[in-house]
Amino acid sequence: MTxxxxxxxxxAPAQGTPGRLNHSIGAFEPELGGVLNDVTLAYETWGELNxxxxxxxxxxxxxxGDSHAAGGPCAExxxxxxxxxxxxxxxxxxxxxYFVVCSNVLGGCSGSTGPSSVDSETGEPYxxxxxxxxxxxxxxxxxxxxxxxxxxxxxxxxGGSIGGQQALEWAVEFPDFVEKAVPVAAxxxxxxxxxxxxEIGRRAxxxxxxxxxxxxxxxxxTPEEGLAIARMAGMMTYQSAPGQWERFGRRPAGRPALxxxxxxxxxxxxxxxxxxxxxxxxxxxxxxxxxxxxxxxYDVANGYGSTEEALSRVCAELLFVGITSDWLFPASExxxxxxxxxxxxxxxxxxxxxxxxxxxAFLKDWTELEQAVKPFITNT
Amino acid sequence: MTxxxxxxxxxAPAQGTPGRLNHSIGAFEPELGGVLNDVTLAYETWGELNxxxxxxxxxxxxxxGDSHAAGGPCAExxxxxxxxxxxxxxxxxxxxxYFVVCSNVLGGCSGSTGPSSVDSETGEPYxxxxxxxxxxxxxxxxxxxxxxxxxxxxxxxxGGSIGGQQALEWAVEFPDFVEKAVPVAAxxxxxxxxxxxxEIGRRAxxxxxxxxxxxxxxxxxTPEEGLAIARMAGMMTYQSAPGQWERFGRRPAGRPALxxxxxxxxxxxxxxxxxxxxxxxxxxxxxxxxxxxxxxxYDVANGYGSTEEALSRVCAELLFVGITSDWLFPASExxxxxxxxxxxxxxxxxxxxxxxxxxxAFLKDWTELEQAVKPFITNT
Numbered sequence: 057m058t059x060x061x062x063x064x065x066x067x068a069p070a071q072g073t074p075g076r077l078n079h080s081i082g083a084f085e086p087e088l089g090g091v092l093n094d095v096t097l098a099y100e101t102w103g104e105l106n107x108x109x110x111x112x113x114x115x116x117x118x119x120x121g122d123s124h125a126a127g128g129p130c131a132e133x134x135x136x137x138x139x140x141x142x143x144x145x146x147x148x149x150x151x152x153x154y155f156v157v158c159s160n161v162l163g164g165c166s167g168s169t170g171p172s173s174v175d176s177e178t179g180e181p182y183x184x185x186x187x188x189x190x191x192x193x194x195x196x197x198x199x200x201x202x203x204x205x206x207x208x209x210x211x212x213x214x215g216g217s218i219g220g221q222q223a224l225e226w227a228v229e230f231p232d233f234v235e236k237a238v239p240v241a242a243x244x245x246x247x248x249x250x251x252x253x254x255e256i257g258r259r260a261x262x263x264x265x266x267x268x269x270x271x272x273x274x275x276x277x278t279p280e281e282g283l284a285i286a287r288m289a290g291m292m293t294y295q296s297a298p299g300q301w302e303r304f305g306r307r308p309a310g311r312p313a314l315x316x317x318x319x320x321x322x323x324x325x326x327x328x329x330x331x332x333x334x335x336x337x338x339x340x341x342x343x344x345x346x347x348x349x350x351x352x353x354y355d356v357a358n359g360y361g362s363t364e365e366a367l368s369r370v371c372a373e374l375l376f377v378g379i380t381s382d383w384l385f386p387a388s389e390x391x392x393x394x395x396x397x398x399x400x401x402x403x404x405x406x407x408x409x410x411x412x413x414x415x416x417a418f419l420k421d422w423t424e425l426e427q428a429v430k431p432f433i434t435n436t
Numbered sequence: 437m438t439x440x441x442x443x444x445x446x447x448a449p450a451q452g453t454p455g456r457l458n459h460s461i462g463a464f465e466p467e468l469g470g471v472l473n474d475v476t477l478a479y480e481t482w483g484e485l486n487x488x489x490x491x492x493x494x495x496x497x498x499x500x501g502d503s504h505a506a507g508g509p510c511a512e513x514x515x516x517x518x519x520x521x522x523x524x525x526x527x528x529x530x531x532x533x534y535f536v537v538c539s540n541v542l543g544g545c546s547g548s549t550g551p552s553s554v555d556s557e558t559g560e561p562y563x564x565x566x567x568x569x570x571x572x573x574x575x576x577x578x579x580x581x582x583x584x585x586x587x588x589x590x591x592x593x594x595g596g597s598i599g600g601q602q603a604l605e606w607a608v609e610f611p612d613f614v615e616k617a618v619p620v621a622a623x624x625x626x627x628x629x630x631x632x633x634x635e636i637g638r639r640a641x642x643x644x645x646x647x648x649x650x651x652x653x654x655x656x657x658t659p660e661e662g663l664a665i666a667r668m669a670g671m672m673t674y675q676s677a678p679g680q681w682e683r684f685g686r687r688p689a690g691r692p693a694l695x696x697x698x699x700x701x702x703x704x705x706x707x708x709x710x711x712x713x714x715x716x717x718x719x720x721x722x723x724x725x726x727x728x729x730x731x732x733x734y735d736v737a738n739g740y741g742s743t744e745e746a747l748s749r750v751c752a753e754l755l756f757v758g759i760t761s762d763w764l765f766p767a768s769e770x771x772x773x774x775x776x777x778x779x780x781x782x783x784x785x786x787x788x789x790x791x792x793x794x795x796x797a798f799l800k801d802w803t804e805l806e807q808a809v810k811p812f813i814t815n816t
Contacts, residue, residue, distance in 0.1 A: 088699060188699035248680040248704040249672065255705045256668050259695070260640055263661040281643040288636050289669070292629065297766065300628040306735065315639070319468060319568035319729045324628040325635045349699050355686065386677065 090187025098167020116215030257286030284332030470567025478547020496595030637666030664712030676761035
């Protein structure tokens, strides 16, 4: 691997995840206003950069993901990389061939600058004084990281959910830099049902007295209950009704109770409690607010005259992946975005994963996912 | 109208809604345990009871409804009866022909005994010491009211959502008493997605420090924010994704803000805030918990060997009404319940309302609803 981190770069291993590096991209101006004096992105890489620095794959993570897309279990990642079956030698994202980069998003809480970071001007965590950041901001920050790493172009950018929004935005924002883009389970703009579910989670966090208008850091009190409820609402949008019938049905809970009984307890409730509780231990509530808001606000047409005008900028070949039972980003809307890209002149493909897993399929239905994306990735 | 309220009955006009009466059905033992020493049901009637006391229609209301199914606006009901277009002279439920009864459910907060009622043993409101009540309990309480009113049988029982669960339960629990039953937008048992959404609302209420384990009455503090969030989660299940695209899309909010801006505000968010806020002013949070739990717990098979065994008890002719875009009680599951009733030997019919209105269609798509149910009601 040959890296030229550039003059302004500072690299130091981040804590908790071996192999994770921190890199400063300097000052950053989010598109909706405000300024961040010094933005750090945490990232990981796999494989070797070639001499032309163009064998690069960027993996963009989803809402509560992070840079640890691949690799084995570690202290922070008991189950290993969140996309590990997709990334490695001989896998769809082949680390024998590609130099693979995954960075924690701007606004996140796993090493990259976000609301829990200390504002150097005040010496205090940003909290809700952190500027609103968008999918485009995340992509622009990633571009600065790649530039500093000496990358000359992306052979592929791929991700699911808000990672899929980033993949699409990459192709629109930096058309000459991207050869292929694979937005999985993502559209040009989230629908009102998704925005509504997102808002339920936000209100739950903000209504929690532990939230304290976002200034809960170092108070010994956090919006745990609110974040857990937000996660529960999120989990509902990641699964499908038939999938939940199959997995949970109306069976009584088997797990230990996290909350008081009230006329019995269903497995689905117990599962939601568990998932809510699990996120509280590993994710910052303010980051959850900011990243969810970025998902809601994203519209590929933002800043252009129309969706078509935005999509007409694309030079990359696109593969949109829809999931039949997805209700956060319904397959019909993913296909509609793919069709719009075609009509706008892009080389746009669409493939559908037929599953009951819902939106979550991109994080678990490995065989189907590989079948959907591998031919597109390997076809040169 | 000829009424024999029976020896134990006490009738007095309830406050707030002209025409609403209170009736004591005495002590009541909910099926899952506990005892209520003195249960009052608030109810309203329209039309005249005939000499045989068998021209009776019972209307069963949904989660946040009450006895005011029909009639004009009053102080408590600015928009009039919640099913007014369905009930009146010449309307599908014809008050020129039928004696129509609608009572607020056991566990409710609009005159009937519920968690906000004072427990005569302690002199304090029940709060969460109120026993868990079921759909079957609601139906058994209604039966006692009808017996006291001298009603000899139901020509029809009809309702939507948990009102539909009650209509179905009536036909199973009191097979000889019911001639026709019309469960609208209801199945034999709610699916895990519905239970999960319900649990999100419950946790939001219970996490609100104003809830105080249910003992918030007379403390000057109520779980307003939690109840509003629960209502928002409920509203999501009452609408459909395509319906929300049509009605709200991604349009910015036009209403005054009830909550702080955070990177802009969408119409769907503003609508949810409004709906949440609106319920807070008119509904008791503990009642919301109990009635939602009754919806979750209802399984027509409860107490029988199977769904089929339960449905084989039915003597009434059934009409199940499904709503194509309903995701709380999906049309396919309503149809499945209708089919199971047929296979169990019941005279079971199924009709579908094709609409984008979602679950809420039974409270707004009047023309379609009338077309769906009127032929069945008037066919003798």
